[in-house]
Structures are given as structure tokens and as C-alpha cells.
Amino acid sequence: MGKFSIPIKYGVAIAAGLIAYFLILSLFGGHVNPIYSLFNGVIMAYGMFEAIKHYRLHKGNKFKYQKGFMASLLTGFNATIIFTIFFGLYAAEFNPGFLDDLISVWITDYNTNIGIVLFVVAVMGFATSLVLTLAYMQLFKQSWNTKEAKKHTISGNSEK
Template sequence: MKNLSIPIKYGLAIAAGLIAYFLILSLFNAHINPIFSLFNGVIMAYGMWEAIKHYRLAKGTKFKYQKAFMASLFTGFNASLIFTIFFGIYATELNPDFLDNLITMWRNDYDTGIGIVLFVVAIMGFATSFVLTLAFMQLYKDSWNTKEGKKHTY
């Protein structure tokens, strides 16, 4: 459980930030404009960066690239799942007219329902998590441009 504490803790924090941002947008009726979801990436990036940083501090000299990669990925996946669940509850229970306002053209032309919207929200979160993890972990790779690194070449 100790290894999962960072992904759970930071996943919950990221999800809380995403939910708070969404609710703030809803106060101004801006949550129906998909362009504002770009800031979700910033929230995810900050939270995942902090998770990796905390993981590295916690592990010290026992820091392993692969385990940090998984911790970062699970952090993003946890946040994405929690936000997707919230989004589903919001779109079906709290504001049933939300989907009609969000996807007016698609809903009429393609018969788009809540299932496909939740699928897209989840996939966007997972993809963002994966890309951010790949980008951040580049900073923690061992360099082969040093004398120590050249010993490991094949």
C-alpha cells in the first residue's frame, strides 16, 4: 500500500483540482465550451510533476526509473477515473441539460449519448497522463553522454 500512496494521494488532489476548475467554469456557463478543457492539461501536468518529485524524494538513492514511471502513470489514471465519474454524475444527475448544451450538433446528427462522452473524457485523461509521463520521465533518464553512461553502451 505504501507504493500506491503517492498515486492515490496525488490522483485525488489532481481530480479535486479538475473538479474545482470545472465547477468554477460552470458558474460562468463556460463549461460548455470545450476550449477551456485545455487548462485541464496544466492541472494534470502540475499534479503529476509533484507526484514524481515526491516519489523521487521518498525513494532517495533507491529511485528506479520504471517504478517512478508507473507511479506517475497511475497518478494520472486515478485522477482521470475520478474526474470521469464526477463528470458522469454531473452530466446525468446534477445538470441533465448539460449534454444538450455541450454537443448540440453532434447530439442531433450522430445520436451521441452519455456513454460515448464519458468514454472520450476518460480516453483524453488517459492520453494526457501517458504523454505527460513520457515527457516528464525524460528528465530522469540516465544520460549516456557521460563517462559512466558510455560504459553501459552495447
């Protein structure tokens, strides 16, 4: 299995889930209501949890915190980049009136354009990825509070 296969595979799967959810919302006109984007966090959370769980199972005893952190973070970043590209294509090419409906107040008051909206979508995705990675790594890291870990450290055989 390649070094980046889990982040790519799960990143694409998360992005596909986000895109499918967005398109389903667009069928009912809900894609212009920002409150529905909260469920994007649930999709990201589930996908990233599965990615880090799969990575840990794949590595077994060789699982390292730093490598798990990077695998999880790259998974979220891959999903964010793919979804942001889709969102940009959708807003600029497939449904040019979408931004007018989404940010009707902001466009007149703040001169908001597609670039700012894409920047916000990307930052929200990257921030979600970082927060979820930090939270999940607390679940998946090895505890040093076990009797075995204390014996191992006291005897001077600690791994570095």
C-alpha cells in the same frame, strides 16, 4: 509509505483540481465551451510533475525508471477515473441539460449519449497521462552520458 500512496494522493489532488476548475467554469457558463478544457492539461501536467518529483525524492538513489513510470502513469489514471466519475454524475444527475448544451450539434447528427461522452473524457485523460509520463520520465531518468556512468559500465559493474 505505501506502494501506491503517491499515485493515490496526487491522483486525488489532481482530480480535486480538475473538479474545482470545472465547477468554477460552470458558475460562469464556460463549462459548455470545450476550449476551456485545455487548461485541464495544465492541471494534469502540474500535478503529475509534482507526483513524479516527490516519488523520485522519496526513492533517492533507488529510483528506477520503470517504477517512476508506473507511479506517474497511475497518478494520471487515478485522476482521470475520479474526474470521469464526477463528470458522469454531473452530466446525468446534477445538471441533466448539460450534455444538450455541450454537444448540441452532435446529439442530433450523431446520436451521441452520455456513454460516448464519458468514454471520450476518459480516453483524453488516459492519453494525457501517458504522454505526460513519457515526457516527464525523460527529465527524471538517470543519464548514461556522464563520466561516472561510462566508468561504471566499462569496469563491468553495471547494475541490472
